[in-house]
Amino acid sequence: MKEDYTYVVLADDDEDDRLFFSEAFDELKMQTKVDIYKDGVALMLALNKSDSILPNILFLDLNMPMKSGLECLKEIKTNQRFKDIAIAIYSTSASEEDIEDTFVNGANIYIKKPNNFNTLKKILSDVVTMNWQYHTNGLNKDNFLLRL
């Protein structure tokens, strides 16, 4: 049982956000592996392959063309195979409605995209560490709600 890194996947249609995201992970203390998709359709296509390696944490932008983050979330939640993936919503929106709606639909984490890079690093580090605690201590993922 060797799991000494966290596998992270992001789906985001904004190029700058994708770039910041992967750079932030490069500078984290914890071992991570990051894969990035440009939209929800590409993400779901990759996840749905029967031999796909599943991420420990999946970050979803909410507003994406063709398939939104919420649609991806709902689709993921109907598939038992994906039940162990922690889902983080990663959005510019901070409307209470979006937050509650995604949590109710099964998201574990809601992140409002920060404006500065250092804050982003801090937030992503917190997310990975918290997920690690749930993962290594057998805590109940159904109760895993985190808003940053």
Added chain:
Amino acid sequence: MKIFIKFDFTQFCSKVIDEKLTELGIKYRMMNFGEIEFLEIVPEDKMQAFDSILTDYGIEKIENQKVILVQKMKDTIIDMVMNANENINVKSSVYLSEKLGHSYGYLSNLFSEVTYTSVENFIILQRIEYAKSLMINTELSLTEIAFKLQYSSVAHLSTQFKNNTGITPTTFQRIIAKRRELNANKN
């Protein structure tokens, strides 16, 4: 021609270890699988020979006493959180160091090194998780939960809950209730 085999991994490893230790003339006792107790002092050269045999078979000796000690710390903390009212007046640092026989300074450094979090944060996390499960699975009010978990007040519990999760206990309860409703409608 092709054949298919199926093997019992535990039996295989036990047999390898038994053969090799007997060959080396080391007296031992196999505890629950994974733990071997040597019944006499093993000379350095024999131990090295045993190590290299294990490596050949892809069996790894866990040298890391640190990981084992950290696991004991976690178990102690969880027990402490679950049975909060029984050890009133004892600070968690004192309790841990007495129970495990190491100084708290040593224990807390070790803990941070192995788990990516501090002892303090781990205790808070466990208390919050316990509070969550009580909120969902029992009829206890927030006041009763705060009391049970040794918080000085409901406000203290609520603040710590909000700081830790980013949402209030009330929002948490509402979200979980709505989720259950949604799932019930699906089925």
